[in-house]
Ligand SMILES: [Fe+2]
């Protein structure tokens with residue numbers, strides 16, 4: 001029994017969770033996860049338990065979409081109470097760590113006045129011993145620098161928090177990942193395994209390379225009930241599109257949001273992977289359409305809509321390397337993507353501006369990424385120039401045209417670009433939406449609102465295209481495909497939205513210049 005070859009269904013969803021909350025960079029990386037748990041997630045659950053109806057009403061109010069409200073009916077508030085109690089009990093060490101970081105930040109604020117920093121070290125909380133350095137910049141502004149590889153070995157990081165919840169795509173939007181923890185239910189299978197577990201790789205690889213239930217059972221150490229539960233997600237035959245590979249020329253496919261698959265007969269590249277599990281839907285590419293092997297995964301930056309863990313973990317075992325931009329090392333706002341993803345079992349290549357990565361028949365060059373991080377000093381962000389099958393593509397993600405002069409240098413180094421992909425989410429969320437937990441000194445609303453996660457507006461996008469000498473320009477990464485992005489971005493647009501008006505203005509400008517352009521939505525294909 002259980003020895004027949006089986007394949008993971010294309011409509012299987014795996015949600016990576018930490019203490020029930022959806023996992024992303026800032027809920028997994030040690031310092032950031034501790035601070036998010038202590039300063040955002042616990043207060044959120046407490047607020048819900050204080051008045052569940054306020055949260056439920058807010059979740060039903062479209063104007064409050066993307067807000068921090070727990071979308072769980074009051075009949076299940078007992079489960080939220082239990083979750084909160086287990087977090088407070090099981091994560092006491094982590095919570096103490098978060099308090100220690102806040103104390104250390106205050107010690108630095110008070111004590112680092114431009115003079116010798118040596119006397120501050122004995123005052124630091126014991127939890128941080130061996131894990132931080134305090135240093136001034138040349139303006140005598142001091143900051144803590146975490147020795148981040150060691151943070152993954154410290155008490156701030158524990159894989160006990162990690163689990164994976166399997167479900168089948170229903171076509172309905174999932175609750176917003178930043179605010180609503182996942183609870184157990186009869187429709188899902190929860191496996192309390194670390195994300196790097198080899199059994200998880202065996203399972204996700206079986207979308208293409210078959211396995212057996214008995215092998216999965218052994219690798220994942222499943223009991224009878226779990227094995228029965230898992231069998232619902234397996235099928236007797238693989239479900240893969242016949243045209244997922246090409247045998248001549250080049251092809252680019254837009255999979256939605258910032259996800260592009262670029263292919264030649266020899267190689268495949270995917271940018272900011274985010275793939276729909278809705279195999280029965282039309283008008284979109286899904287897991288059925290992915291090439292069996294992907295040479296390079298290009299990650300542009302750490303925002304939760306660009307490092308989408310549920311897709312990245314689904315690619316384990318079938319990617320050559322995940323290319324990530326190097327962080328500034330050790331600053332709270334800028335956790336290392338390389339450490340994060342390598343701790344999740346993914347092969348990683350770290351790049352700096354203008355680093356080159358070769359693949360069969362082509363080359364990727366990392367290029368600078370400006371802005372879009374609420375003016376925080378975040379270096380783990382990169383755009384890319386990809387050359388394959390005789391064409392040059394610029395992968396711009398959310399990089400803004402805040403100083404278009406940059407792109408003149410890019411063109412000077414790398415020549416003209418054939419196709420530019422540009423993000424134009426030009427009225428992005430405020431600073432505190434993503435970074436609240438990391439500020440141990442309050443930020444005023446006015447200050448937060450003035451600093452946003454915004455990409456290019458029409459004039460900036462036009463300036464980028466002009467400086468790059470791009471022949472074609474496509475607007476993407478707008479968070480419009482709700483079936484894909486709803487639970488991660490909670491964006492709302494209507495025809496009056498500033499962003500969409502700016503896209504129209506940009507496309508009008510492109511038409512006037514004789515530059516081919518489009519506003520990507522759903523799916524798109526280029527073939528040459
Ligand atoms: Fe972003």
Ligand SMILES: [Fe+2]
Pocket residue numbers: 303305306398423425477
């Ligand atoms: Fe984005």
